[in-house]
Amino acid sequence: KGWAAAGLLDANRSAASDPYPAPREKFTATTNVRAVESNAEVVAKTDVIILAVKPQTMSAALAEVRSSLTDKKLVVSIAAGITLKQLAENLGTNTRLVRVMPNTPCLLGASAAGFAVGPAATKADGDLVARLFNAVGKAYAVPESQLDAVTGLSGSGPAFVYVLIEALADGGVRVGLPRDIALSLAAQTVFGSAKMVLETGTHPAALKDAVASPGGTTIAGLHALERAGFRAAAMDAVEAAAKRATELGSKN
Numbered sequence: 001k002g003w004a005a006a007g008l009l010d011a012n013r014s015a016a017s018d019p020y021p022a023p024r025e026k027f028t029a030t031t032n033v034r035a036v037e038s039n040a041e042v043v044a045k046t047d048v049i050i051l052a053v054k055p056q057t058m059s060a061a062l063a064e065v066r067s068s069l070t071d072k073k074l075v076v077s078i079a080a081g082i083t084l085k086q087l088a089e090n091l092g093t094n095t096r097l098v099r100v101m102p103n104t105p106c107l108l109g110a111s112a113a114g115f116a117v118g119p120a121a122t123k124a125d126g127d128l129v130a131r132l133f134n135a136v137g138k139a140y141a142v143p144e145s146q147l148d149a150v151t152g153l154s155g156s157g158p159a160f161v162y163v164l165i166e167a168l169a170d171g172g173v174r175v176g177l178p179r180d181i182a183l184s185l186a187a188q189t190v191f192g193s194a195k196m197v198l199e200t201g202t203h204p205a206a207l208k209d210a211v212a213s214p215g216g217t218t219i220a221g222l223h224a225l226e227r228a229g230f231r232a233a234a235m236d237a238v239e240a241a242a243k244r245a246t247e248l249g250s251k252n
């Protein structure tokens with residue numbers, strides 16, 4: 001959907017596959033790109049193949065695509081935890097592979113993604129993947145050993161931020177705001193704060209200090225956050241998600 005919005009999906013040269021009719025219909029309705037039942041058919045007709053199945057279904061999907069692969073094809077996996085080595089073991093060690101961890105804001109062109117290029121992939125393959133994922137947000141090349149950490153932080157991170165937004169809105173409702181205004185204020189506050197970090201380049205601690213007047217409202221709220229262990233909870237969330245990514249790789 002993000003690539004379609006960025007004008008990167010040519011309906012004549014792109015296709016998707018899914019065993020179920022409902023996701024196929026939804027995909028075509030949102031992207032205008034044809035979706036078929038057979039993975040092998042898509043792999044046979046395209047040069048850049050995006051593997052976007054659950055880690056638990058990856059080995060079944062790989063078995064369906066392997067025979068249609070040639071050295072002309074680049075395979076990109078976005079599955080959490082599944083390593084380049086595992087992909088190469090299933091697809092052949094000469095397969096040109098790139099592993100990416102994007103996140104759902106790619107739908108709106110605001111993704112944060114990390115990627116690692118496999119040993120048989122070319123520099124041009126890495127450049128293409130960087131271009132594709134920079135077209136829907138920001139993409140960073142990282143060593144593969146850091147991709148589970150990327151998964152814990154930015155792959156799963158949108159869910160952590162949604163919980164924060166929901167909780168801030170609940171707080172607003174608790175102190176008397178209507179629900180719709182509270183939710184808009186909460187989301188816009190998170191958006192504006194992220195924009196401040198990204199566009200001013202100022203450290204978040206300094207930005208936080210600039211909001212907190214001596215003896216004022218913000219420091220009272222910050223004290224409540226510290227007392228509740230907010231920072232440790234956020235760090236634990238990233239660590240738990242990163243560990244789970246590693247587990248998903250080792251179990252699938």
Ligand SMILES: NC(=O)C1=CN([C@@H]2O[C@H](COP(=O)(O)OP(=O)(O)OC[C@H]3O[C@@H](n4cnc5c(N)ncnc54)[C@H](O)[C@@H]3O)[C@@H](O)[C@H]2O)C=CC1
Pocket residue numbers: 017018019020023039052053054055057060061078079080101102103104155
């Ligand atoms: N949801 C997220 O925020 C993110 C997910 N990922 C990764 O993306 C992958 C997909 O996750 P979601 O999109 O959330 O899952 P999803 O369940 O929404 O989509 C997976 C699709 O794969 C289809 N499928 C099942 N078996 C298949 C097969 N053998 N061949 C072709 N298609 C098959 C399913 O019908 C489904 O439509 C996972 O590996 C996940 O780790 C990566 C970054 C973020």
Ligand SMILES: O=C(O)[C@@H]1CCC=N1
Pocket residue numbers: 080151155156
């Ligand atoms: O929850 C998951 O496993 C996937 C990977 C990153 C975001 N969602």
